[in-house]
Amino acid sequence: MKKLHFIEVEGNTKGFVTFLGLFGLISLIGILSAYYMEHNGHWVTGMNNQVIWGTPHVFAIFLIVAASGALNVASISSVFAKTTYKPLARLSGMLSIALLSGGLVVLLLDLGRPDRLIVAMTEFNFVSIFTWNIFLYTGFMGVVGIYLWTMMDRPYNNLTKKAGLAAFIWRLILTTGTGSIFGFLISREAYDAALLAPMFIIMSFSFGMAFFLLVLMGSYKYTQRELGDYIVNRLKNLLGVFVAAVLYFVIVYHVTNLYSADHRDVTIFILAGGGIYTFLFWVVQVMMGSILPLVLLYGPAGNKRNMISLAAVLIILGGLAQLYVIIIGGQAYPMQLFPGMEVSSSFYDGVVASYAPSLPELLLGLGGIGVTLLLVTIAVAAMKFLPISLSDEIANPHWN
Amino acid sequence: MTINIDDKNNENQVEESSRRNFIFGSVAAAGLTIAPGVMLYQTAGARSLSDFSLSEKASSNVRWGMLVDTTKQVDWNKCVEACNKEHGLNNETHSRDDQKTQYIRVVNVKNKGTGYSMSLPVMCQHCENAPCVDVCPTGASMKRADGIVLVDRHRCIGCRYCMMACPYKARSFVHEVLTDQTENTPRGKGCVESCNMCVNRIDNGQLPACVEASEGAIIFGDLNDPQSDISQLLAKHGSRQIRADLKLNPGVHYQGI
Ligand code: SF4
Ligand code: SF4
Numbered sequence: 001m002k003k004l005h006f007i008e009v010e011g012n013t014k015g016f017v018t019f020l021g022l023f024g025l026i027s028l029i030g031i032l033s034a035y036y037m038e039h040n041g042h043w044v045t046g047m048n049n050q051v052i053w054g055t056p057h058v059f060a061i062f063l064i065v066a067a068s069g070a071l072n073v074a075s076i077s078s079v080f081a082k083t084t085y086k087p088l089a090r091l092s093g094m095l096s097i098a099l100l101s102g103g104l105v106v107l108l109l110d111l112g113r114p115d116r117l118i119v120a121m122t123e124f125n126f127v128s129i130f131t132w133n134i135f136l137y138t139g140f141m142g143v144v145g146i147y148l149w150t151m152m153d154r155p156y157n158n159l160t161k162k163a164g165l166a167a168f169i170w171r172l173i174l175t176t177g178t179g180s181i182f183g184f185l186i187s188r189e190a191y192d193a194a195l196l197a198p199m200f201i202i203m204s205f206s207f208g209m210a211f212f213l214l215v216l217m218g219s220y221k222y223t224q225r226e227l228g229d230y231i232v233n234r235l236k237n238l239l240g241v242f243v244a245a246v247l248y249f250v251i252v253y254h255v256t257n258l259y260s261a262d263h264r265d266v267t268i269f270i271l272a273g274g275g276i277y278t279f280l281f282w283v284v285q286v287m288m289g290s291i292l293p294l295v296l297l298y299g300p301a302g303n304k305r306n307m308i309s310l311a312a313v314l315i316i317l318g319g320l321a322q323l324y325v326i327i328i329g330g331q332a333y334p335m336q337l338f339p340g341m342e343v344s345s346s347f348y349d350g351v352v353a354s355y356a357p358s359l360p361e362l363l364l365g366l367g368g369i370g371v372t373l374l375l376v377t378i379a380v381a382a383m384k385f386l387p388i389s390l391s392d393e394i395a396n397p398h399w400n
Numbered sequence: 401m402t403i404n405i406d407d408k409n410n411e412n413q414v415e416e417s418s419r420r421n422f423i424f425g426s427v428a429a430a431g432l433t434i435a436p437g438v439m440l441y442q443t444a445g446a447r448s449l450s451d452f453s454l455s456e457k458a459s460s461n462v463r464w465g466m467l468v469d470t471t472k473q474v475d476w477n478k479c480v481e482a483c484n485k486e487h488g489l490n491n492e493t494h495s496r497d498d499q500k501t502q503y504i505r506v507v508n509v510k511n512k513g514t515g516y517s518m519s520l521p522v523m524c525q526h527c528e529n530a531p532c533v534d535v536c537p538t539g540a541s542m543k544r545a546d547g548i549v550l551v552d553r554h555r556c557i558g559c560r561y562c563m564m565a566c567p568y569k570a571r572s573f574v575h576e577v578l579t580d581q582t583e584n585t586p587r588g589k590g591c592v593e594s595c596n597m598c599v600n601r602i603d604n605g606q607l608p609a610c611v612e613a614s615e616g617a618i619i620f621g622d623l624n625d626p627q628s629d630i631s632q633l634l635a636k637h638g639s640r641q642i643r644a645d646l647k648l649n650p651g652v653h654y655q656g657i
Contacts, residue, residue: 041494041576041589048498049572052560112558112573112590120557123538130537130561186531186646187567335569337522337642338657342510345522347502347569354498 004087004394006152006384009223016381019222023374030367033360034109042112045361050353051331056110058323059365062207063103063372064137064178065200066319068171069208070096071144073235075171078147078164083397084234087387088216093148093167094379095215095372096208097141102372104137106364129180136174143170152384175201182326189266190330195253202249203319206242210315213239215376217305219386228392229303236308240297243315247290250322266333270325274352277329280321289318328355463528463547463651464597465623466608467630467639468521470656472617476506476521482613483523486598488582492575501572501587503595504610509657520657521610521618524549524570524595525642525650532562532571532594541592547623547651550596558590567643568650570594623651 009016037045047054073092077085085092108114124131147163150156179200182191213235220227254271257263270277293311301307332353337343343350380386393399483504484490492500504523511517526549532541533549540555541562551562551571563571571594578587584600587593598608606612611620621630630653639653 038590042573043492043495043499043575047573048496048575049500049502049563050498050569052563052573112560112592113556116555116557119538119555120559123555125534125536125539127534128537128561130535130559134537181561184535185564187565331564335567337507337568338509342512343507344510345505345507346497347505347507348498349505349507349522349569 005388006090006386007388008382008384009219009380009386011381015222016377019377020374023370023377026370027367027374028370030106030364030370031109033363033367034114037360037364038109038114045358046356047361048353048355050334050348051328051355053327053331054110054355055324055328055357055361056106056364056368058320058327059368060103060106060110061178061327062320062323063099063106063368065175065204065323066207066211067096067099067103067140067204068175068178068201069204069206070099070212071167071171072205072208072238073212074147074164075168078161079168084231084395087390087395088212088231089164090148090151090385091216091219091380092212093144093151094385095212095376096171097144097148098372098375098379099208099211100137100140101375102368102370105371106368109364129177129184133174133177133181136170136177140167140170140174143167171204172201175204182330187335188330188333189263189336190270190326190333195256199246199249199253202242202246203322206239206246206315207319209235209239209242210312210319214309214312214316215373217309219376219380220390221305223386225386226389226391228390228395230392230396231390232305232308233303236297236302236311239312239315240294243290243293243297246322247286247294250286250290266330269333269352270329274329274333277325277332280329281325284321285318285325288314289321290315293318331355458544458546458548460545461624462545463623464602465526465547465621465630465651465653466597466611467619467621467633467653467655468614469617469619470518470520470654472615474615474617476519476614478613478615479521479610479618480504480506482609483595486582486601486609487585488580488587491578491580495575499573499575501574501593503572503593518656520654522568522570522642523610523652524566524597525568525648525652526595526597528649528651530648531565531567535561535565537561544599548597548599548602549594550599551592551594553586553588553591553593556591558592560592562592566594567646567648 045054071092073085074089076082077089108117120134126132143163144167147160147167150159150163176197179197183194183196185191213232216235217227217232254267257267270281272278274281293314296302296307296311296314299307332355334343334350334352337349387394487503489501489503504521506519507522508517508519526547528547530541530543530549533543536542537559538555538557540552540557541549542552543549558573560573563573571592573592574587574589577589581587585596598606601608607620611618619630619633621628623631623634625631626635634653637655639655640657641650641653642657
């Protein structure tokens with residue numbers, strides 16, 4: 001294995017400036033959309049008093065979940081001592097911070113009163129899992145930041161393993177915390193405390209890896225650096241395993257819920273009678289977002305970069321659909337004020353709530369992805385995150 | 401039927417809730433009239449009005465509650481109207497119907513098997529173990545010492561987690577800029593709100609608006625006082641709470657459901 005060289009991406013090229021401008025624009029549009037919704041009030045959105053968290057939350061939770069998953073590669077390298085992944089550990093850590101930042105921006109901008117951020121940062125109710133998440137998120141950035149530092153500053157290299165372990169543990173807690181936001185809601189039948197948190201962890205592996213692969217392949221392609229098949233194929237095989245694991249967990253989750261009296265009705269709603277949610281579940285999440293990517297990744301053309309990219313994009317879309325079904329489908333299903341009875345009121349009790357995402361909500365969500373990519377673009381140019389080459393000669397420890 | 405709130409055990413409660421009560425700009429009350437001539441509680445006569453800190457009304461000795469008798473033939477919409485008037489609701493100009501605030505609503509329940517149907521008013525149930533209070537990251541969603549659950553709208557960041565957590569769908573989000581508000585119930589775009597048991601009226605010694613409009617079908621009183629009307633009725637006839645299985649112990653009880 002040849003020696004590894006990290007070097008910043010040249011910032012003074014047309015390609016770089018184009019990406020900077022593109023991601024900056026997407027972020028800006030997202031922020032302007034948030035301003036528009038904030039200025040008018042949420043009546044301009046599809047949200048209402050039943051579907052309380054809309055499309056921005058789908059994107060925010062997706063990005064936060066993916067953030068923890070993006071750290072996988074670094075964890076495998078530092079915690080499980082797999083040297084193959086060491087060249088990618090820096091990118092992995094940095095991407096996880098960028099994803100988390102993108103998610104948090106969306107979460108913050110969708111608050112009814114984002115101007116009261118200071119209240120959220122100073123007045124804490126420690127019974128609330130939300131409060132704990134605020135600490136988990138900020139702490140994650142700190143821990144991963146230190147981890148990156150130990151990797152990039154030679155005198156501290158010997159601390160990398162410990163920092164990596166800390167970051168690994170932290171990310172597991174973080175995703176559990178994110179899943180628990182929903183898991184603890186006794187009010188909503190769709191959310192099952194016991195299964196949601198582990199499912200979020202598995203989902204994070206898959207979404208985070210898909211994002212990581214796209215960023216990796218994209219940045220090497222557009223900087224004309226060499227990226228060998230050795231590393232890409234290992235990652236895509238791992239991605240396939242994660243996708244299959246999510247699918248398996250989704251099956252277990254729904255089958256278990258079908259047998260539980262408390263969750264049966266809402267499960268049948270999602271699987272069979274839920275209109276758009278049923279469609280998103282079967283067609284987008286299961287077919288397009290899980291089965292098709294598996295076929296692409298393990299099929300005859302599975303080593304082709306285009307196929308891998310397509311699979312990763314589909315996995316991300318499937319992931320967004322999955323969260324849409326969980327978050328919005330779970331809210332649209334009526335609350336059971338009088339279980340077993342037919343209920344109606346002027347407040348839309350007993351009916352499936354209608355929700356259609358509005359354009360500004362969608363743009364805010366996409367803005368979160370824009371912020372993430374903007375941060376990645378700036379970071380790779382500002383610091384030594386990317387090895388100058390990841391050709392098989394360099395990346396494969398068994399090369400001779 | 402009096403209860404003494406001038407109680408030493410109360411001292412530590414005072415500290416905790418004084419700030420909270422301040423928010424509502426309440427004034428000390430001397431007593432609560434539930435019917436002409438009948439006082440629900442009385443403050444200790446030995447002290448002058450100015451001796452009372454603002455918080456002492458929110459005593460942990462008291463737990464305000466309601467008993468709704470759904471067997472009485474009343475038009476529950478009158479309660480809704482009274483509530484809307486009291487709190488200046490229904491003044492949205494842009495919001496869709498599913499975005500408008502409702503503190504109290506009439507819910508129609510029908511048993512598909514037997515065909516039996518009934519109506520009942522549902523508002524915030526002022527749960528003892530209120531999930532909306534537990535989940536609120538900033539403590540804006542809170543329970544007063546006297547059991548009233550409400551939102552401090554100066555602290556609410558509009559995250560809406562409390563709405564996700566409430567099993568009674570009792571809360572609304574203010575979806576637009578509101579003008580034309582009543583003095584007692586400040587409401588603001590981007591914040592969550594819900595029935596506050598007319599805390600402004602209670603602290604002034606009046607009954608909640610819906611109770612007043614209910615023609616006696618809703619009884620209001622202190623659940624902690626075994627001598628109060630509500631406690632006596634509960635002891636005698638029993639009651640049910642909506643979704644009692646969730647073990648939140650709502651302060652709103654029902655008969656006939
Ligand atoms: S009914 Fe809902 S809003 Fe009211 S106290 Fe209970 S959980 Fe909170
Ligand atoms: S919306 Fe307001 S009251 Fe409700 S949980 Fe969030 S901060 Fe608390």
